[in-house]
Amino acid sequence: MSGIKLWWIEGAFTILLLLVPGNLGWGKEGHYATCKIAESAIKSRTHGNYDKKILDCLTLEYFDLGKSSIRIDQNLFLANQSFLSEEALKAVKELVPESAEGDLASVCSWPDEIKHRYNWRWTSELHYVDTPDFRCNYDYCRDCHDSSGVKDNCVTGAIYNYTEQLVTGYNSSNSLVKYNLTEALMFLSHYIGDVHQPLHVSFTSDEGGNTITVRWYKRKTNLHHVWDSDIIESAMKTFYDKDLDVMISAIEKNITDKWSNDISSWTNCTSGDEVCPDPWASESIKYACNYAYRNATPGTTLGDDYFLSRLPVVEMRLAQGGVRLASTLNHIFDSTPSIAHKLAYFGNIQPTCDTAST
């Protein structure tokens, strides 16, 4: 009897754990997609295909395997070799854990896998940033802190942090590398994905939609989980043959076609910096207000109307996250600006907050 009771309690506890998703960021699929898109943007630079328009938009270049892109002359490609840094790809391959076999996407969910472990619990608040209820805006100095008020402990602060670690630590000759750059790369890649998930930059009191219980078609879930996973999973089932790679290819195709004119505005940062999580976070809270929260009050059943009107937003955010991750990594690992030069701008981009203002 007591054995059965214990089993039941354990079972219930396990189910409870499964039902409490916490602030997960994109689910596994979303993170895989973001990193895969970024990787093919880097990787394909070694191939002979590119789209000139897109290429010109990135300070380094963005090559794409898209079928519609222009095939360029191999000699022309070689002539531009010095401009085409392959350092980002090399560095990524060097830094990812051995188990990844050179594939960044395969470890992009690592920060989610570890964040509940005792030693890593401090990282769990780095996946999101809470903004004031119903204000629909974001401000680094006002919002970037953890629940006990420690400044910079939020997703945008973490993006600055790990960018800086990689810039200062990678290839550093002074062997004063304080940080584990394998971890820095996995955190950076993951958090750039997270900051593009609208409900990772959203209201404080509903915990980014975690406390808003809704139905996704027939199933009970919460709004945060809808944006992390349910929309992506339904899209895979409905449009992409249940295959994430098919979905990623469709997104990549739109990056070269439909969005090719937008890449420049996706990768332009204030004052020429290549990591600029603050504007990305500002976009997210706008999408949260205009799309995620809209018509999704507690108890609502979300179905076709919601799914079909929000899916384009999800797909675009995955695309933007991937393109911006690629662009950020290109800049971090490019050797042409010297480390000193990079430090000068990477080191100073994090907003300096007046301590009195919080």
Ligand SMILES: *[C@@H]1O[C@H](CO)[C@@H](O)[C@H](O)[C@H]1NC(C)=O
């Ligand atoms: C920055 O990274 C270090 C090393 O992982 C960590 O101890 C620190 O808490 C991080 N801070 C932020 C804001 O990410």
Ligand SMILES: *[C@@H]1O[C@H](CO)[C@@H](O)[C@H](O)[C@H]1NC(C)=O
């Ligand atoms: C760096 O971090 C990874 C992932 O946590 C770990 O497997 C590896 O052992 C660490 N490397 C060092 C030198 O501590």
Ligand SMILES: *[C@@H]1O[C@H](CO)[C@@H](O)[C@H](O)[C@H]1NC(C)=O
């Ligand atoms: C790509 O763009 C087309 C045309 O706007 C759109 O119908 C389609 O849903 C988009 N697909 C993805 C994956 O973004």
Ligand SMILES: *[C@@H]1O[C@H](CO)[C@@H](O)[C@H](O)[C@H]1NC(C)=O
């Ligand atoms: C980036 O591009 C967008 C769209 O073209 C523009 O509105 C914005 O002002 C640009 N930002 C910067 C910092 O140049």
Ligand SMILES: *[C@@H]1O[C@H](CO)[C@@H](O)[C@H](O)[C@H]1NC(C)=O
């Ligand atoms: C790293 O160091 C090597 C050898 O000094 C140099 O050729 C390369 O350009 C450097 N890369 C970066 C990213 O600084």
Ligand SMILES: CC(=O)N[C@H]1CO[C@H](CO)[C@@H](O)[C@@H]1O
């Ligand atoms: C993107 C880029 O730098 N393209 C250049 C490649 O090289 C040719 C000829 O050397 C230039 O005309 C392109 O502008």
